[in-house]
Amino acid sequence: MxxxxxxxxxxxxxxxxxxxxxxxxxxxxxxxxxxxxxxxxxxxxxxxxxxxxxxxxxxxxxxxxxxxxxxxxxxxxxxxxxxxxxxxxxxxxxxxxxxxxxxxxxxxxxPLTDGASLVQAGSEADMANMIYQNPHVLGEFVPASREEQTAYGFIDVFGRDYNNNLVIVECKRYKAGLDAVQQLRRYVEKIKKDKGKEVVNGIIAAPAITENAKKMLEDWGFNFIKVEPPMYLLPDREKQKNLGEFFS
Amino acid sequence: MxxxxxxxxxxxxxxxxxxxxxxxxxxxxxxxxxxxxxxxxxxxxxxxxxxxxxxxxxxxxxxxxxxxxxxxxxxxxxxxxxxxxxxxxxxxxxxxxxxxxxxxxxxxxxPLTDGASLVQAGSEADMANMIYQNPHVLGEFVPASREEQTAYGFIDVFGRDYNNNLVIVECKRYKAGLDAVQQLRRYVEKIKKDKGKEVVNGIIAAPAITENAKKMLEDWGFNFIKVEPPMYLLPDREKQKNLGEFFS
DNA sequence: CGTGCCAGGTGCCAT
DNA sequence: ATGGCACTTGGCACG
CATH class of the missing domain: 2.70.180.20 (Protein Yojf; Chain: A;)
Structure with a gap:
């Protein structure tokens, strides 16, 4: 030194x-x-x-x-x-x-030596996991998958409502803006086309949404549901695997 | 110290x-x-x-x-x-x-004292200025304004083609992706509605574009034109004002 | 202030 | 490598 x-x-x-x-x-x-x-x-x-x-x-x-x-x-x-x-x-x-x-x-x-890595909670992924594990926060929602792959991007949470219509959920850990609505719109259009469905519902799950985004959301027949990101570590299997050494 | x-x-x-x-x-x-x-x-x-x-x-x-x-x-x-x-x-x-x-x-x-501020070129704003000053890089394009205000965001460059149709240009200093196309799409839809026009053309001006973005662009009848961001300081009035002390 | 958006964005993970 | 996207994004500019 x-x-x-x-x-x-x-x-x-x-x-x-x-x-x-x-x-x-x-x-x-x-x-x-x-x-x-x-x-x-x-x-x-x-x-x-x-x-x-x-x-x-x-x-x-x-x-x-x-x-x-x-x-x-x-x-x-x-x-x-x-x-x-x-x-x-x-x-x-x-x-x-x-x-x-x-x-x-x-x-x-x-010579600084540091083997630790940041352990964090409250991310968008945590939010999606929380919704997947507690789908009632979205009302009439039955989750089907996390991280559904599309050529046009990942769908955070994917499922159905009680009428068996497909539902796509886009999570934001902060206030949702126009970009979030457009992202949702893109997924809904893609799934409609790919699966040949007439009705696919879209949900923005976020703590808040901007005025313009709300308007665009409504124009497209989508819904906003207020959800806060969970500020604690969830008992998620994949997560536990990653954070194993920290908790053991 | x-x-x-x-x-x-x-x-x-x-x-x-x-x-x-x-x-x-x-x-x-x-x-x-x-x-x-x-x-x-x-x-x-x-x-x-x-x-x-x-x-x-x-x-x-x-x-x-x-x-x-x-x-x-x-x-x-x-x-x-x-x-x-x-x-x-x-x-x-x-x-x-x-x-x-x-x-x-x-x-x-x-006690560190530092009165200098970074002077930089090659930003998206530089690109838009360059296009505004040299509209021929976009072909049949007559520029009308820079930074046109919309409730749904700023339009980088706004103008008309030789058939007098409105043209909206979205610049990206890096490879354009799906988000860029959706941004353009949002502006075009807004302007169509606001100005009651049937035909509004959209252009992505960027050094490159991803495959998916290209496809979505074409689905919407928009165009991609390859433009590189200028890596030098342009004789832009507003810029000169900001950088006055640097050049004097 | 909120809203929107660029950034030499960076980093992560997917195909 | 390319692509799509989150980030305690940060920062600015404009309503």
């Missing part, structure tokens, strides 16, 4: 290359200019930033404000140090970034 | 609170456990990570792999240090995060 304030260029070079080679995590505060060329082109004029280089060769640059990085390069990039310029190159997608270092304010590297 | 390896709890507390108060940027490598509750719930068991706290009270936690943070809290959160627990609270959206520090491997803080 190394931490050096204002390293000399030669010192910095040594520390940087060693950390890179050893697979240590690097965090440095520095004054720099950044150029990017790839899917777009960009320039970031000189300023003070945090530059992160991970053992997997991800490069992330943060300005001192905001949640998102201002510049970055993907995992498995190729990193070289050419005088005071860090050159980063990616093959797929083909991208280039150069970090022109003016001053390294602090250099820091350590 | 401070950089301390393995600070004692008391030292850490002093440095942390001082940096927070002074609005310095904090980067620390530490062994910790992270709990989150808000729009979802999550637990991240103990491991070594990089914790970033910015002057604007954004909190970002990175594992030693991957481009994206594993946990974060938005700008303007409320941060407190309670023994060895960093508590972070956000009002909108209502969210909570706790970082349970086991070991602080390195603590680092510095």
């Amino acid at each position: 190394r931490s050096v304030i204002r390293p000399e260029p030669a010192t910095f070079r040594t520390l940087f290359l060693r950390a890179l080679k050893k697979g240590h995590s690097i965090s440095m505060h520095c004054t720099c200019r950044v150029e990017y060329k790839g899917r777009a082109v960009s320039t970031l004029e000189t300023g003070d930033r945090l530059v992160i280089i991970k053992p997997d060769k991800t490069v992330i640059i943060h300005q001192p404000a905001g949640r998102n990085p201002v510049n970055w390069m993907p995992v498995h990039s190729h990193i070289t140090l050419d005088e005071n310029i860090i050159r980063v190159e990616s093959v797929n997608p083909r991208e280039f970034m150069t970090i022109h270092l003016e001053k390294v304010l602090v250099f820091l590297s350590s | 401070r950089s301390v390896i393995r600070p004692e709890p008391a030292t850490f507390r002093t440095l942390f609170l001082r940096a927070l108060k002074k609005g310095h940027s904090i980067s620390m490598h530490c062994t910790c456990r992270v709990e989150y509750k808000g729009r979802a719930v999550s637990t991240l068991e103990t491991g070594d990570r990089l914790v970033i706290i910015k002057p604007d009270k954004t909190v970002i936690i990175h594992q030693p792999a991957g481009r994206n943070p594993v946990n974060w809290m938005p700008v303007h959160s409320h941060i407190t240090l309670d023994e060895n627990i960093i508590r972070v609270e956000s009002v909108n959206p209502r969210e909570f995060m706790t970082i349970h520090l086991e070991k602080v491997l390195v603590f680092l803080s510095s």
Whole structure:
């Protein structure tokens, strides 16, 4: 583990290359200019930033404000140090970034080991599972399958109403918008055509829906049912398998 | 500027609170456990990570792999240090995060000043401007407006063909998919209804289009025209205004 | 503020 | 690899 304030260029070079080679995590505060060329082109004029280089060769640059990085390069990039310029190159997608270092304010590297992975609940998949296991939340609904495959996308929950009509359910963990309704519409049209059915009902299951989306939904004869995503881990078999080591 | 390896709890507390108060940027490598509750719930068991706290009270936690943070809290959160627990609270959206520090491997803080903002070209807006200024790339097309407002969304470019039929153009800077076609379809239907037109043509302008999207496009009588996003700064009036200080 | 939508989106999983 | 899509998406621009 190394931490050096204002390293000399030669010192910095040594520390940087060693950390890179050893697979240590690097965090440095520095004054720099950044150029990017790839899917777009960009320039970031000189300023003070945090530059992160991970053992997997991800490069992330943060300005001192905001949640998102201002510049970055993907995992498995190729990193070289050419005088005071860090050159980063990616093959797929083909991208280039150069970090022109003016001053390294602090250099820091350590061998971080982290075997844990995030365990989370409240996703759209959790919502679909919850509906599948407790279909009464949708009223007259008998579930038939989860994640029905269509060339036009996955159907979250698929089933029938008490009149035996097909029902397609599209879940959203947040407020549903126009895109959600169009997604549902696409599935309904596809299933109608594929299965040769006259009547296929569509349901948006979400905690809320926007005004426009509600209107479009009604124009198409679909329904909105208010459902909150479950904020707890469900006893889902597949999930348990994935999270086995966490719970054992 | 401070950089301390393995600070004692008391030292850490002093440095942390001082940096927070002074609005310095904090980067620390530490062994910790992270709990989150808000729009979802999550637990991240103990491991070594990089914790970033910015002057604007954004909190970002990175594992030693991957481009994206594993946990974060938005700008303007409320941060407190309670023994060895960093508590972070956000009002909108209502969210909570706790970082349970086991070991602080390195603590680092510095007053980063950065007045620069990213200057970029190659966005979808650049593409739409380019088409507006060089309409011949779409063939028989006479542009009428940019960013036409609809309750159902913005139309990228709006115009007429040589037969005086209305034409709606949807631009995508990457390969267009089903969502792009449905977006176009929504606009065309809206304009047909609003303006009482029988014929409204739709164009997807993008570098490429997926097979399914192509099929759906043709089913609806729309057209795909291959257009690459311009990778240079256009002499666009609005843009110049925004980027004035950069070019002056 | 809500609504809509782009993003160098990223990541995941499917065929 | 391509495709369809969720994401604690984040961020902006406009009503």
